[in-house]
Amino acid sequence: MTTRIDQRFAALKSEGRAALVTFTMAGDPDTKTSLEILKALPKAGADVIELGMPFTDPMADGPAIQAGGLRALNAGQTMIKTLAMIRAFRKDDDATPIVLMGYYNPIYIYGVAKFLVDAKAAGVDGLIVVDLPPEEDEELCLPALKAGLNFIRLATPTTDDNRLPAVLANTSGFVYYVSITGITGSAAPDAAKVHAAVTRIKRHTKLPVAVGFGVRTAKQARAIAEGAEAVVVGSALVGALKDSLDKKGKATGKTVKAVTSLVAELAKGVRGAKQTAAK
Amino acid sequence: MTAPQQPNSFRTGPDERGHFGIYGGRFVAETLMPLILELEKAYAAAKADPEFKREMDGHLKNYVGRPSPLYLAERLTAHFGGAKIYFKREDLNHTGAHKVNNVLGQIMLAKRMGKPRVIAETGAGMHGVATATMCAKFGLDCVVFMGALDVARQQPNVLRMRALGAEVRPVESGAKTLKDAMNEALRDWVTNVGDTFYCIGTVAGPHPYPMMVRDFQCIIGDETRVQMQEAEGRLPDSLLACIGGGSNAMGLFHPFLDDRNVEIYGVEAAGHGLKSKHAASVAGGRPGVLHGNRTYLLMDADGQIEEAHSISAGLDYPGIGPEHAWLADLGRVKFLSATDKEALAAFQLCSRLEGIIPALEPCHALAKLGEIAPKQLKDHLLVINLSGRGDKDLDSVAHHLGGKL
Numbered sequence: 067m068t069t070r071i072d073q074r075f076a077a078l079k080s081e082g083r084a085a086l087v088t089f090t091m092a093g094d095p096d097t098k099t100s101l102e103i104l105k106a107l108p109k110a111g112a113d114v115i116e117l118g119m120p121f122t123d124p125m126a127d128g129p130a131i132q133a134g135g136l137r138a139l140n141a142g143q144t145m146i147k148t149l150a151m152i153r154a155f156r157k158d159d160d161a162t163p164i165v166l167m168g169y170y171n172p173i174y175i176y177g178v179a180k181f182l183v184d185a186k187a188a189g190v191d192g193l194i195v196v197d198l199p200p201e202e203d204e205e206l207c208l209p210a211l212k213a214g215l216n217f218i219r220l221a222t223p224t225t226d227d228n229r230l231p232a233v234l235a236n237t238s239g240f241v242y243y244v245s246i247t248g249i250t251g252s253a254a255p256d257a258a259k260v261h262a263a264v265t266r267i268k269r270h271t272k273l274p275v276a277v278g279f280g281v282r283t284a285k286q287a288r289a290i291a292e293g294a295e296a297v298v299v300g301s302a303l304v305g306a307l308k309d310s311l312d313k314k315g316k317a318t319g320k321t322v323k324a325v326t327s328l329v330a331e332l333a334k335g336v337r338g339a340k341q342t343a344a345k
Numbered sequence: 346m347t348a349p350q351q352p353n354s355f356r357t358g359p360d361e362r363g364h365f366g367i368y369g370g371r372f373v374a375e376t377l378m379p380l381i382l383e384l385e386k387a388y389a390a391a392k393a394d395p396e397f398k399r400e401m402d403g404h405l406k407n408y409v410g411r412p413s414p415l416y417l418a419e420r421l422t423a424h425f426g427g428a429k430i431y432f433k434r435e436d437l438n439h440t441g442a443h444k445v446n447n448v449l450g451q452i453m454l455a456k457r458m459g460k461p462r463v464i465a466e467t468g469a470g471m472h473g474v475a476t477a478t479m480c481a482k483f484g485l486d487c488v489v490f491m492g493a494l495d496v497a498r499q500q501p502n503v504l505r506m507r508a509l510g511a512e513v514r515p516v517e518s519g520a521k522t523l524k525d526a527m528n529e530a531l532r533d534w535v536t537n538v539g540d541t542f543y544c545i546g547t548v549a550g551p552h553p554y555p556m557m558v559r560d561f562q563c564i565i566g567d568e569t570r571v572q573m574q575e576a577e578g579r580l581p582d583s584l585l586a587c588i589g590g591g592s593n594a595m596g597l598f599h600p601f602l603d604d605r606n607v608e609i610y611g612v613e614a615a616g617h618g619l620k621s622k623h624a625a626s627v628a629g630g631r632p633g634v635l636h637g638n639r640t641y642l643l644m645d646a647d648g649q650i651e652e653a654h655s656i657s658a659g660l661d662y663p664g665i666g667p668e669h670a671w672l673a674d675l676g677r678v679k680f681l682s683a684t685d686k687e688a689l690a691a692f693q694l695c696s697r698l699e700g701i702i703p704a705l706e707p708c709h710a711l712a713k714l715g716e717i718a719p720k721q722l723k724d725h726l727l728v729i730n731l732s733g734r735g736d737k738d739l740d741s742v743a744h745h746l747g748g749k750l
Contacts, residue, residue, distance in 0.1 A: 121648075121649065122519070122649045122650045123519070123524065123528050123635060123636075123650050124528075125374070125528050125531045125532060125535075125636070126374045126376075126531075126532070126535060127532075128532075132518060139649060144647045145647060145648075169634075170372060170634045171633045171634045171635060171642075171644070171648045171650070172647060172648035172649065173648075174633060174634055174648065175633060175644065175646075175647065175648030176647075176648065196374050197372040197373055197374060197634065197637070198372065199371065199372075199373060199374075199375050199378045201362065201370075201371050201378065202370060202371065202372060219375070220374070220375045220376075221375065222374075222375050222376040223376075224375075224376050224377075224378075224379045224380070224538055225375060225378075225379065226379065229378075229379060233375065244375070244376065247376055247535060247536060247537075247538045247539070248376075248535060248536040249532045249535055249536060252536065
């Protein structure tokens with residue numbers, strides 16, 4: 067089975083450059099604007115798209131993404147609308163991988179079997195579910211793999227060499243290395259430490275490694291991209307979106323552009339990196 | 346749906362992965378998973394160490410003041426004219442509630458694991474006070490997360506925590522109550538994994554917490570067995586306790602689960618009523634996943650968690666411990682609920698008839714005495730867990746009763 071994720075990473079490897087993975091929240095600040103952003107991301111330079119499924123209790127997220135999720139929920143975002151956004155995106159783009167990211171309860175309540183069928187049909191390629199460690203693989207990971215979706219696992223600084231094989235066992239698509247112990251959007255990671263960690267993970271897997279949590283600027287993105295196959299940026303994009311809103315938290319004429327120009331800047335950073343990890 | 350098969354024993358759970366039937370589990374971010382496995386190991390080692398038990402028993406006796414009395418509430422018994430009503434007086438523990446039983450165990454474990462910093466979430470503030478107390482006693486740093494709304498309605502406990510040297514961090518996210526305090530505590534834990542011990546206050550969260558907190562609270566039921574034997578020469582006929590997360594209830598119930606003749610009632614908070622805003626997750630919720638475990642939760646059709654409401658900050662949580670969820674499905678524990686108004690009436694009745702000012706949490710259990718006690722014969726022995734004292738609630742009660750207090 068190859069997914070759009072596998073294909074995209076293979077293509078980038080032959081180009082010899084790292085990927086920019088963007089995270090935005092589905093339905094933030096409303097479904098229509100969020101879809102416009104989604105459609106504009108590939109052209110702005112996103113190689114892989116992570117789309118957040120909003121949840122009331124995002125325990126691993128910092129203030130920026132918490133607020134983005136609440137804006138989406140207050141504007142009436144639901145799982146059905148999130149999947150519809152992806153179907154709409156797929157009408158024009160059949161190549162850019164989309165990874166849904168979030169927490170388990172909204173999927174569990176939607177119904178795991180139905181969710182996997184609907185997500186696959188909508189054009190979803192992979193899932194990142196923060197509160198499903200390998201210990202709970204039977205819940206969603208194994209059924210998702212069977213349904214032809216990638217299940218992307220987070221590895222963290224606390225995932226030591228003894229535990230890495232368990233974490234990587236059912237991981238596919240790529241490995242998401244969480245560069246800090248903390249919540250999204252907190253302290254910037256130290257590039258040298260991150261590269262050492264990526265090297266450690268690569269001893270256990272052939273999968274591409276993406277690095278995220280705390281990356282905000284093109285310069286940081288570039289530094290990280292020198293030693294990893296992909297850089298994930300989320301809180302900075304959600305923060306840029308927020309800064310473009312009016313006083314009532316509604317989208318303005320600047321909202322889409324606020325996100326895409328930051329993506330373009332970050333893409334330049336990532337593409338300027340001298341890649342070593344992929345070789 | 347067919348009823349789940351009845352087990353031979355109700356006391357053998359959870360399985361090695363932390364499941365009680367379909368409930369429980371370990372639904373946490375990867376960053377926390379190695380810690381949770383480490384905690385599980387450390388707890389198993391402590392449990393097997395006679396020295397740990399010996400030290401804990403000493404503190405329970407000389408510091409907490411255990412055993413807590415089993416008290417025959419004669420005027421309430423006469424008032425309802427049925428069952429003989431006993432109070433298990435957890436309100437007389439040091440710090441004024443059952444919470445301290447669990448906190449003592451967890452803080453001793455933190456010390457044993459070499460963690461210098463302890464975090465906790467709190468609703469009514471009783472768990473926060475107990476944690477601040479034990480951290481003072483054992484010389485550990487303490488940070489307590491408390492919803493900003495609860496900080497406002499439970500001021501005396503905020504001051505107690507500060508007096509004990511703890512830092513109280515008001516949580517402004519979400520509904521600003523217990524659920525949000527727990528989210529924030531988890532965020533802190535993910536950030537400070539190296540040096541921090543998370544002291545959870547109820548029988549919920551990822552495995553091993555529901556089991557570990559239950560084990561530490563079982564002293565309530567264990568003592569009750571012995572005390573009732575001494576007082577009446579036999580076991581009680583029924584048990585009654587309020588349930589938010591459910592640690593006071595689990596502590597009383599668990600040692601009696603396999604005594605099939607003992608009827609067990611858990612009382613959830615019905616807030617403004619089950620058709621309005623409430624905190625009764627078994628009565629008004631369904632199974633979902635939050636805060637590390639699968640259990641009954643209040644949520645909307647899309648799986649978004651709903652805000653709970655109860656007059657009692659300690660019951661104001663949209664979930665319940667996973668073992669309670671399992672016992673509810675099996676029918677071993679019968680679930681009832683009491684509204685804010687019923688709890689307030691019980692508060693006044695108990696205060697005036699027994700000279701005991703109860704916390705608003707056990708008032709929910711007291712409120713059901715009128716349904717249960719009068720139907721029983723006079724030799725029916727009923728034990729209610731008086732899980733905490735009501736000083737902390739006086740402002741709140743006075744406010745709700747207008748000038749009538």
